[in-house]
Amino acid sequence: MKNKPLRESHIMPSSHITIIGAGIIGISTAAFLQRAGHKVTVIDRVPPGEGCSFGNAGGLAFAEVTPTIRPRILLKIPGWLLDPLGPLTIRWSYLPKALPWFLAAGRNALPDRVRKITAARAALGLRVVSDFETLLTAAGSIDLMVKKDSLRLYDTHAQYQAEESERAVKREHGYEMKKLSPGEIAEIEPDIARDFACGAFHGGWYYVRNPQKVVASIAENVVRNGGEIIQDDVLKVAQDGSRATALTLKSGGERPLDRLVICAGAYSNFFASAFGDKVLLEAERGYHLVIPAPGITLGRSLTYVATPMAMTPMDMGLRLAGTDEFAGLDAPPNWKRADVLWPFAKRCLPKLREIDQTVSRWMGRRPGTPDGLPVIGPSRKLRNVWYGFGHSHMGLTWGPTTGRLLGEMLSGAPSNTDLSAFRVDRF
Structure with missing residues (x-):
């Protein structure tokens, strides 16, 4: 039987909580803790929203309840791994380190595990829009969220039929993927190619116009409400028995701790392992291209059946984002993995302009677990x-x-979400 987590015997509503990580997770945590009456300090080596939150595809994909790795996808992975520019690849020198993660991912693609992971994903998706609205409204930046459902494109009707099992699961959870004819696609998005067999709305996939600005605006509101944000490196967290007592900053020296939340993305395992909590966490490296003045107009984000990527209209241009690369935290980027996204986008958007010197490229490190579910909850140590x-x-x-x-957890408030799937000791 699992050991019960150690908890504070009494939780004071006015406690001081330190958060390591200033991405969307850490800043959102700070904002909700602050709303509950806590004093918050956020620490990161980069400004809010400048880490992995900076370069994502911008999607609020709350209807995506099926896990990324599932039986139908598992069959495709060997072929993808052989292609260095494929949707999923691994640098072979890194394979020995990543092998336990991949073996665990395979086990999590078995039908029983897929059902349980799907239920957990669906639970997280239920209040995505309302939670965003809470924070963005308070920050005065609700206009950054665009409530238009993403459109998926299919070259053939056979491709559409192959995804029926995923659509059935979505329907079970209340998300309907409405099918569109070529004429209906042309009516709502005239710049999309006219020779697709069909399309479908995702059933619940909005987007934001600027992910970095989303995080920055919420962070600014945290500061306006008395929160503290420090740009510095955390070198060490001191422990005394069953408590974290202080952290040492590269520039700011030592700071005492009351309570601590780790939201450090792909770097979180440095802390978890030091605290004695074992987590299988890998950096799933993703890439993007941003094409300013792309020569096309889109009213929503797109996905295309031929490859796992998204095309999203943003304030700075059209963002093409996707792919998974396993190479560790520090390997240099392979910018060809960004450029390979363009031909797929061009297939969907014939008027899309060519890549030139104005195009920007980015690589970020998504923190991935082998079941695709986050760790949310207390340390076991x-x-x-x-x-x-x-x-x-x-x-x-x-x-x-x-x-x-x-x-809710740190305030002692009851939750209507079953959090057992997100325990740190499930690995």
């Missing part, structure tokens, strides 16, 4: 430490909801 990391491709989508759940 330190009674004043909590975790919020490991969201893989769903960090932006589940960020505010994770913040709300952590806010």
Whole structure:
């Protein structure tokens, strides 16, 4: 039987909570904790929203209840791994380190595990929009969220039929993927190619116009309400028995701790392992291209059946984002993995202009667990430490909801979400 987590015997509503990580998870956590009456300090080596939150596809994909790795996808992975520019690849020198993660991912693709993971994903998706609205409205930036459902494109009707099982699961959870004819696609999005067999709305996939600005605006509101945000490196967290007692900053020296939340993305395992909590966490490296003045107009984000990527209209241009690369935290980027996204986008959007010197490229490190579910909850070793990391491709989508759940936990408030699937000791 699992050991019960150590908890503070009494939780004071006016406690001071330190959060390591200023991405969408950490900043959302700070905002919800602050709303519950806590004093908050957020620490990160980069400004709010400048880490992995900066470059994602911008999707609020709350209807994506089926896990990324499932039986139908598992069959495709061997072929993808052989292609260095494929949707999923691994640098072979890194394989020995990543092998336990991949073996665990395979086990999590078995039908019984897929059902349980789907239920957990669906639970996280229920209040995504309302949690975003809470934070963005308070920050005065609700206009950054665009409530138009993403459109998926299919070359053939056979491709559409092949995804029927995923659509059936979505319907079970209340998300309907409405099918569109070529004429209906042309009516709502005239710049999409006219030779697709069909399309379908995702059933619940909005987007934001600027992910970095989303995080920055919420962070600014946290500061306006008395919160503290420090840009510095955390070198060490001191422990005394079953508590974290202080942290040492590269520039700011030592700071005492009351309670601590780790929201450090792909770097979170450095802290979890030091605290004695074992987590299988890998950096799922994603890439993007941003094409300013792309020569096309889109009213929503797009996905295309031929490859796992998204095309999203943003304030700075058309963002093409996707792919999974396993190479560790520090390997240099392979910018060809960004450029390979363009031909797929061009297939969907014939008027899309060519890549030139104005195009920007980016690589980020998504924190991925082998079941695709985040770690949300208390440390099993330190009674004043909590975790919020490991969201893989769903960090932006589940960020505010994770913040709300952590806010409830640290305030002693009841939750209507079953959090057992997100325990740190499940690995």
